[in-house]
Amino acid sequence: VPVVESGGGSVQAGGSLRLSCAASGYTYSNYCMGWFRQAPGKEREGVAIIQSDGRTTYADSVKGRFTISRDNAKNTLYLQMNSLKPEDTAMYYCAAGGLDLYCSFGVYQRNFRYWGQGTQVTVSS
Numbered sequence: 001v002p003v004v005e006s007g008g009g010s011v012q013a014g015g016s017l018r019l020s021c022a023a024s025g026y027t028y029s030n031y032c033m034g035w036f037r038q039a040p041g042k043e044r045e046g047v048a049i050i051q052s053d054g055r056t057t058y059a060d061s062v063k064g065r066f067t068i069s070r071d072n073a074k075n076t077l078y079l080q081m082n083s084l085k086p087e088d089t090a091m092y093y094c095a096a097g098g099l100d101l102y103c104s105f106g107v108y109q110r111n112f113r114y115w116g117q118g119t120q121v122t123v124s125s
Contacts, residue, residue, distance in 0.1 A: 002026055005094045008119030015084050015123070021077040021094030021116060028096050029072035032103035034112065035079045037090035037121075044093070046105030048079060057104065061087075084123045091118040 007019040019035065034049035048058045048068035056068055067080040077094055097113030104111075 002114040003094050003096050003116040005092065005116040005119040008092060008121045010122040010124065011084055013085055013123055013125050016080070016082045017084065017121060019079040019081070019092055019094075019119060019121075021079075021096070023075040023077070023096050023114070026075075026097065026114070028070075028075055028077075031096065031113075032098035032100050032111070033070060033077045033094070033096045034098070034103070035068060035077070036093045036095055036109065037088075038093070038118075039090040042090075044109065046109070047092070049098075049103050049105070050077070051100045051103045053100075059105070081121070084121075086123050086125045088121060089123050090121060092121050093118045 003023050005021050030052050032051050035047040038044040050056045050068045065083045069078045094116040095112035098111040102108045102111035
């Protein structure tokens with residue numbers, strides 16, 4: 001499996017979680033990686049993306065609360081989520097293997113070559 005997420009769980013509003021995405025069988029350091037999420041009944045949306053040079057982009061809804069980072073030596077992507085809100089409840093997916101040129105949200109999701117199975121994040125009020 002090229003990418004595997006971990007770190008999801010249930011927390012109360014205001015709490016924190018750290019998601020991890022371990023990549024294998026592929027050197028991801030030269031490519032864009034990102035986190036996406038999908039809540040029940042809603043379309044999948046971008047949360048945060050990081051280019052090979054470390055430049056990041058965040059959805060407006062998570063700016064100032066979430067931080068995306070990568071450890072290229074470990075082929076691992078992270079998402080630190082603080083001040084969680086009930087509206088952050090969703091299945092979170094790791095995406096990898098995207099070209100920096102198309103490192104973005106929306107229709108550019110198709111840029112990512114590999115997707116994980118997802119990890120559930122549930123935030124209660």
